[in-house]
Amino acid sequence: MELRLSSVVKRFGGLVAVNNVSFEVRSNEVLGLIGPNGSGKTTLINCISGFYHPDSGKILYGGKDITGLKPYEICRLGIVRTFQIVEVFPKLSVLENVMVGVAFSNPTINLNEAKQESRKILEYVNFPREEDVLAKYLNLGQMKVLSFARALVGHPKLLLLDETVAGLTPGEQTRIVSLIEKVSKELGITILLVEHAIRFVMEVCNRIVVLQEGRKIAEGLPEEISKDEKVMEAYLGKEQLY
């Protein structure tokens, strides 16, 4: 199912954070949303996931108008987002972290079944540590994998990933890259990726949309974007994007 944004506008007082942005995310593709700080990427994600209500414009998912729905309603439609600041349950174990998601998205499931389901998810993402480690002892990269695993609970169809690789080492980034590719190919999940790390985006995305100061300034394949002059200007000081 595709996600289509039409002329979305979001203002905060006098500041226009998102200014008439339109694009679509095709079914099963991985779309990257990039731009300098303050270009409106996270605001746009918040609009799509229901945390903000756009001032004008429409957001359609599979043809259905989802503009202005509440976050938990959007969640029920199969759209899941992750957050820049990772929210895990620090004093619960890795397994229990996922179990919370499983046990409470499905009210009839009992704890043992939730445990099995959680184990399957952790195995699927190849979680690098034992399942009974407390989440507060994980490093940032592992926490991000954990929150990715939690996002997969409930079998979402569209994933909104907000700055997933911020703060990760190249090795950890590679792991996330392979996770995203795996999830996209094997589970057919559509992914909209908000990012700063351009190399990561070039590697993983099928197409890229570039924002600057709330406006869309470019859209296209990675190779096209990397040669686009407007984009290079926006990222001042970068002579090359690689």
Place this chain on the structure above:
Amino acid sequence: MKKISAARIELTWKNVIMLLCVALIIATPFIVRDSYVSHIFITALLYGTLAASFDFGVGYLGIVNFGYAAFMGLGAYTSAIAAISFGINPWLGLLLGGAVAGLLGLATGVLTLRLYGIFVACFTWFLGMALMFLIAVTPEITRGYLGLSVPHFPNVWILDFTDPLRLSYFAIIAILSLPILFLMLYLGNRTRMGLAFRALRGSEPAAMACGINPLKYRVMNFVITCFIAGTLGSFYAHYIRILTPSLLQTSKTIEILAIAYLGGRRSLWGSIPAAFLIISVLEFLRPLEAYRFIIYGIILILIMIFYPGGLARLITRKELF
């Protein structure tokens, strides 16, 4: 190699000590030869369990019930009045006291557990005081400050409740407190409800994002702790056999809180050794008369500074039970 891991049942220091404590409790009737000592044991076990139950709210959900003693007192008066005025068997009174306290917990919980932190503490504090004064100003029913005389448990089987050593009472409190403790531990760590509690404690927004309704689980937790307080209060009524409104006063809640904190928040079981410790120390210092409270206060402060995790963390390094 010390593995940092979550709850499991295995051979650890903590489990060994717990087993020893259980064994000690079972052996007590054969050791105790003095009604003064048996009173200490009974009171310690009672308040230890009360503190553990208090901790079920504080440690698992951060709900500080500052009127906790009043719920206990409510259970006590309920069972007492039921026995005196309606001839209800004290054994049934245990359940009745728990039920009444639990119902009050439900009513107030639904209304006020949307609040957080200090506001819950304030509200429950006022509620406790209101209950205490309510009992004081209705002497027609409760005999207020004149004191209400309560019948003892009816003798059953080999248990003789007129025995001055009060060993039968000790048996009853042991039979009550150990299952209550294990029940709370089970609910808190092995049920879906307990998972919700711990998730809410960790990060409420994340828990909500997973579909957990905070109010529902806060109320469930609160009702459980109030029910337990009521039941234990009923026991206390038929044990001490004289009730006054001062049973419900805030300072009693603070004693319970001190035991819970000394035992280690979130540990539940730590409250039992903590209760024995505090009550023994207080009794031991009795020759110092009023000064003993100063010593007690200093000891408490020192422990909170140097061992903030309480007794439970001294014995085990595990974060969770």
